[in-house]
Amino acid sequence: xxxxxxxxxxxxxxxxxxxxxxxxxxxxxxxxxxxxxxxxxxxxxxxxxxxxxxxxxxxxxxxxxxxxxxxxxxxxxxxxxxxxxxxxxxxxxxxxxxxxxxxxxxxxxxxxxxxxxxxxxxxxxxxxxxxxxxxxxxxxxxxxxxxxxxxxxxxxxxxxxxxxxxxxxxxxxxxxxxxxxxxxxxxxxxxxxxxxxxxxxxx
Amino acid sequence: xxxxxxxxxxxxxxxxxxxxxxxxxxxxxxxxxxxxxxxxxxxxxxxxxxxxxxxxxxxxxxxxxxxxxxxxxxxxxxxxxxxxxxxxxxxxxxxxxxxxxxxxxxxxxxxxxxxxxxxxxxxxxxxxxxxxxxxxxxxxxxxxxxxxxxxxxxxxxxxxxxxxxxxxxxxxxxxxxxxxxxxxxxxxxxxxxxxxxxxxxxx
Amino acid sequence: xxxxxxxxxxxxxxxxxxxxxxxxxxxxxxxxxxxxxxxxxxxxxxxxxxxxxxxxxxxxxxxxxxxxxxxxxxxxxxxxxxxxxxxxxxxxxxxxxxxxxxxxxxxxxxxxxxxxxxxxxxxxxxxxxxxxxxxxxxxxxxxxxxxxxxxxxxxxxxxxxxxxxxxxxxxxxxxxxxxxxxxxxxxxxxxxxxxxxxxxxxx
Amino acid sequence: xxxxxxxxxxxxxxxxxxxxxxxxxxxxxxxxxxxxxxxxxxxxxxxxxxxxxxxxxxxxxxxxxxxxxxxxxxxxxxxxxxxxxxxxxxxxxxxxxxxxxxxxxxxxxxxxxxxxxxxxxxxxxxxxxxxxxxxxxxxxxxxxxxxxxxxxxxxxxxxxxxxxxxxxxxxxxxxxxxxxxxxxxxxxxxxxxxxxxxxxxxx
DNA sequence: CATGAATGAGTATTCATTCAT
DNA sequence: CATGAATGAATACTCATTCAT
Numbered sequence: 135x136x137x138x139x140x141x142x143x144x145x146x147x148x149x150x151x152x153x154x155x156x157x158x159x160x161x162x163x164x165x166x167x168x169x170x171x172x173x174x175x176x177x178x179x180x181x182x183x184x185x186x187x188x189x190x191x192x193x194x195x196x197x198x199x200x201x202x203x204x205x206x207x208x209x210x211x212x213x214x215x216x217x218x219x220x221x222x223x224x225x226x227x228x229x230x231x232x233x234x235x236x237x238x239x240x241x242x243x244x245x246x247x248x249x250x251x252x253x254x255x256x257x258x259x260x261x262x263x264x265x266x267x268x269x270x271x272x273x274x275x276x277x278x279x280x281x282x283x284x285x286x287x288x289x290x291x292x293x294x295x296x297x298x299x300x301x302x303x304x305x306x307x308x309x310x311x312x313x314x315x316x317x318x319x320x321x322x323x324x325x326x327x328x329x330x331x332x333x334x335x336x337x
Numbered sequence: 338x339x340x341x342x343x344x345x346x347x348x349x350x351x352x353x354x355x356x357x358x359x360x361x362x363x364x365x366x367x368x369x370x371x372x373x374x375x376x377x378x379x380x381x382x383x384x385x386x387x388x389x390x391x392x393x394x395x396x397x398x399x400x401x402x403x404x405x406x407x408x409x410x411x412x413x414x415x416x417x418x419x420x421x422x423x424x425x426x427x428x429x430x431x432x433x434x435x436x437x438x439x440x441x442x443x444x445x446x447x448x449x450x451x452x453x454x455x456x457x458x459x460x461x462x463x464x465x466x467x468x469x470x471x472x473x474x475x476x477x478x479x480x481x482x483x484x485x486x487x488x489x490x491x492x493x494x495x496x497x498x499x500x501x502x503x504x505x506x507x508x509x510x511x512x513x514x515x516x517x518x519x520x521x522x523x524x525x526x527x528x529x530x531x532x533x534x535x536x537x538x539x540x
Numbered sequence: 541x542x543x544x545x546x547x548x549x550x551x552x553x554x555x556x557x558x559x560x561x562x563x564x565x566x567x568x569x570x571x572x573x574x575x576x577x578x579x580x581x582x583x584x585x586x587x588x589x590x591x592x593x594x595x596x597x598x599x600x601x602x603x604x605x606x607x608x609x610x611x612x613x614x615x616x617x618x619x620x621x622x623x624x625x626x627x628x629x630x631x632x633x634x635x636x637x638x639x640x641x642x643x644x645x646x647x648x649x650x651x652x653x654x655x656x657x658x659x660x661x662x663x664x665x666x667x668x669x670x671x672x673x674x675x676x677x678x679x680x681x682x683x684x685x686x687x688x689x690x691x692x693x694x695x696x697x698x699x700x701x702x703x704x705x706x707x708x709x710x711x712x713x714x715x716x717x718x719x720x721x722x723x724x725x726x727x728x729x730x731x732x733x734x735x736x737x738x739x740x741x742x743x
Numbered sequence: 744x745x746x747x748x749x750x751x752x753x754x755x756x757x758x759x760x761x762x763x764x765x766x767x768x769x770x771x772x773x774x775x776x777x778x779x780x781x782x783x784x785x786x787x788x789x790x791x792x793x794x795x796x797x798x799x800x801x802x803x804x805x806x807x808x809x810x811x812x813x814x815x816x817x818x819x820x821x822x823x824x825x826x827x828x829x830x831x832x833x834x835x836x837x838x839x840x841x842x843x844x845x846x847x848x849x850x851x852x853x854x855x856x857x858x859x860x861x862x863x864x865x866x867x868x869x870x871x872x873x874x875x876x877x878x879x880x881x882x883x884x885x886x887x888x889x890x891x892x893x894x895x896x897x898x899x900x901x902x903x904x905x906x907x908x909x910x911x912x913x914x915x916x917x918x919x920x921x922x923x924x925x926x927x928x929x930x931x932x933x934x935x936x937x938x939x940x941x942x943x944x945x946x
Numbered sequence: 947c948a949t950g951a952a953t954g955a956g957t958a959t960t961c962a963t964t965c966a967t
Numbered sequence: 968c969a970t971g972a973a974t975g976a977a978t979a980c981t982c983a984t985t986c987a988t
Contacts, residue, residue: 177953250512295502309453326529380970656918705904715859732935786949
C-alpha cells in the first residue's frame with residue numbers, strides 16, 4: 135500500500151469513527167455531513183470523495199461495526215478455550231451482551247440497522263479486512279461436536295434475532311426487565327432453540 | 338359525541354391514514370407535513386391543531402396500529418373458538434404473520450417502531466378507544482388451562498420479540514428464507530419458549 | 541381581485557423587476573436566487589412560491605418583457621398616426637431600435653432569449669395582461685392597404701430575426717458598424733424583404 | 744512539429760472535441776471541467792495546462808468550429824466550380840444550412856455564440872491553422888464578376904446574421920416553418936439584400 | 947510535464963412553524 | 968375553527984482551482 139493509500143485509509147477511518155460517534159449521540163437524522171467532517175478535521179468536499187452520501191456511509195458503517203463485533207466474539211471463544219457447541223453459543227451470547235451493556239451506542243446502532251441480509255454480508259464480504267471466519271467456525275464446531283443440524287443458517291438466524299431484539303429492550307429501555315434479570319431466561323430459550331433444530335425427529 | 342367532535346375525528350383519521358400511507362411508502366424521514374395535509378385535503382395550519390409535530394403523530398400512530406392488530410388477533414382466537422393455551426398463542430402468531438404477509442407496510446411500520454415500552458402502552462392506555470383486553474385475556478387463559486408461569490410478561494415479551502424480528506427478515510427481505518419455509522421452525526421455537534417459562538423446575 | 545391577490549401580484553412584480561435588473565447587470569449565470577429575493581425584500585422561500593427555479597423565472601420574464609416592447613411599438617404607430625404598411629413596419633423597427641439603444645439591458649436580454657416560439661406566445665397568451673393586439677393589427681394593416689401577402693407570418697419572422705440579430709451586433713458590440721451607420725441599410729433590406737413576400741409573381 | 748508537440752496537440756483536440764459534445768448535449772452551464780477531462784481521459788490538472796478556464800475553452804472552440812465551417816463552405820464552392828457571385832453566395836448558404844440540418848449540435852453551438860466580432864476573428868486570427876481565405880475570396884469574387892459594392896463587409900454581415908438566426912428557428916425549433924419550407928424565401932431575401940448593397944443608386 | 951486528492955466557498959432547495967385573515 | 972402565504976434557518980451537494988507527488 136503506497137503512502138497515498140495509507141493517507142486515504144486514515145481519512146476514511148476518521149470519517150467512520152466520527153460519524154459513528156455522532157450517529158449514536160445525536161441520532162442519524164440530526165447528524166449533518168458538516169458535523170462529521172468538522173469533527174474529522176476534513177473539508178466538506180472530501181466527504182464526497184469517500185461516500186456517496188450520509189446513507190452510504192451508514193450502510194458501510196453497519197457492516198464495519200458488525201464485522202468487528204463478531205470477530206471479537208469469535209476471538210473470545212478462542213481465548214477462553216470454551217468447549218462444547220452450546221457453551222460456545224452461550225459464550226458468544228454473553229460476549230455480545232456484555233459489549234452491548236458497556237456500549238449502548240453500539241447496541242443502538244447495530245440493533246436498529248442489522249438485518250440478516252447485512253449480516254451475511256459481514257461474513258461473505260471478502261474485501262473487508264475484518265472479514266470474519268465466525269460463520270465458518272460455527273459450522274466447523276457443529277461438525278466437531280457431532281451435532282446434526284439440517285438448517286444451521288436458520289438456527290443461527292433465530293438465535294441472533296432473539297438476542298438482538300431482546301437486548302435492545304432490556305438494555306436500552308430496561309423493559310420489561312433489566313438484562314441481568316432476563317439473562318437466565320434468554321440462555322434457556324437459546325438452548326431450547328438449539329434443541330428444536332438439532333433433535334433427530336425433525337419432520 | 339357532537340357534530341363538531343365527529344368532524345374533528347374525521348380529520349384526525351384522515352391525517353392518521355394518509356400519514357401511515359406516506360410513512361410506509363416514502364419512509365418517515367422523507368415524508369413532510371405538507372405531504373400529509375395535502376393528501377388529507379387539509380390546510381397546513383390544521384395539522385398543528387391535532388398534533389405537535391411529525392414525531393407526535395408517528396408515536397400516536399404506532400400505538401393506534403399496534404392496538405388494532407392485537408385487538409383483531411384476539412378476536413380471531415374468539416371467532417375460531419381456539420382451545421388450549423399453546424394453540425391460542427400459535428393462533429395469535431399465525432394471525433399476525435398472515436396480516437404482515439398481506440400488509441408489508443404494516444409490518445415495516447410496526448417492526449421498526451414497536452418496542453415493549455410502546456407495547457405495554459397499547460394495553461394500558463385507557464383513553465385509546467381500541468384499548469385491548471388482549472393482555473388480560475392472555476393471563477386469564479393461562480389460569481383457565483392451569484398453566485403455571487412465574488413470569489408471564491417476560492414470556493410474552495420473548496415470544497413477541499422473536500415473532501417481530503423474524504417476520505421482518507423473512508417477509509420483507511426473504512432472508513435467510515421465506516416465511517413459508519420458516520414458519521414450522523418458528524412454531525417449534527415458540528412452543529419451546531413456552532416450555533422454558535412453564536416448566537416446574539425453574540431455577 | 542382580493543386583497544391577497546393584489547399582494548401576490550406586487551410580490552411577483554418585485555421578483556420580476558429585480559431579477560431583470562440583476563440578469564442584465566451581472567448576467568443570468570452569476571445571478572443567484574439569494575440576490576433576487578434580497579433586492580426584492582422577500583424571504584428566500586417566497587421565491588419558490590412564485591417560480592419553480594431561476595430558469596422558470598427567466599422564461600416568464602422573456603415573454604413579459606417582449607410583450608411590453610411590442611405593445612409599446614404598436615402604441616407608437618397609433619400615436620404617430622403612421623400611414624402606409626411599409627411605413628408602419630419601419631416605424632416599429634425604429635421604435636424597437638430606439639428602445640434598444642437606450643436600454644442595452646433590454647436588448648441583451650431579449651436578443652439572447654427571444655425565439656419565434658416565445659414570440660408567438662407573446663401574442664397568443666391570453667392570460668397575460670399585456671397580451672398584444674400587435675399581430676392582429678399587422679394583418680389588419682395589410683388588408684387595409686390592400687397588400688397581397690401569402691405568408692405574412694414568415695415575412696414578419698424574417699424581418700424580426702434580421703432586426704434582432706443585427707441590433708445585437710451593431711448596438712452592443714458596435715460590430716461591424718454602429719447602428720447609426722447601419723440603419724439605412726437595414727431599412728432598405730427590410731423594404732426589399734417586404735417586396736419578396738408581396739410581389740405578385742411568387743412561385 | 745516534435746513528438747511532444749504532437750502529443751500536446753492530441754490532448755488539446757481531445758479536450759476540444761469532448762467539450763463540444765458536452766456543451767451541445769448538456770449545455771454549457773451544466774458541463775463541468777471534470778466532465779470534460781473525464782471523457783477526454785485526462786487528469787483534472789491537465790486541463791489548466793491548456794486553457795485558463797471553461798470560458799477560455801469555449802471562446803477558442805467557437806472560433807475553431809466557425810473557421811472549420813467556413814473553410815468547408817469555401818471548399819464546396821471550389822469543388823462545385825460555382826460560377827457567378829450570387830450563385831456562390833447561395834452555394835455557401837446552402838452548404839451551411841445543410842451542415843446545420845445534419846448537425847443540430849453545431850448549429851446550436853454556433854448560433855448562440857457567434858457574433859460578428861468572433862466572426863472577424865475567424866478570418867484574422869493568424870495563429871489558427873484553419874484560418875480561412877474565405878473573406879479574401881469573397882472580395883476577390885466580387886471583383887472578378889465586376890460587382891460594385893461600397894460596403895461588402897456590411898452586406899456579408901447582414902446575410903450571415905439572417906442565415907444564422909433563421910436557421911436556429913427553422914431547423915431547431917421548426918418555427919414558424921421548417922427549413923425546407925423556408926428556404927425559397929430565404930434565397931429570395933438574400934438576393935434582394937445583395938441588390939440593396941450593389942445597386943448603383945445608393946444614397 | 948502530468949496527476950488526482952483535497953479544498954471550501956458558494957448556491958439551490960426544503961420544510962417546520964407562525965399568524966393574519 | 969380553519970386556512971395557506973410567508974418566513975428563513977438549516978443542509979446537502981457541487982466544482983473550480985491548487986499543489987504535493
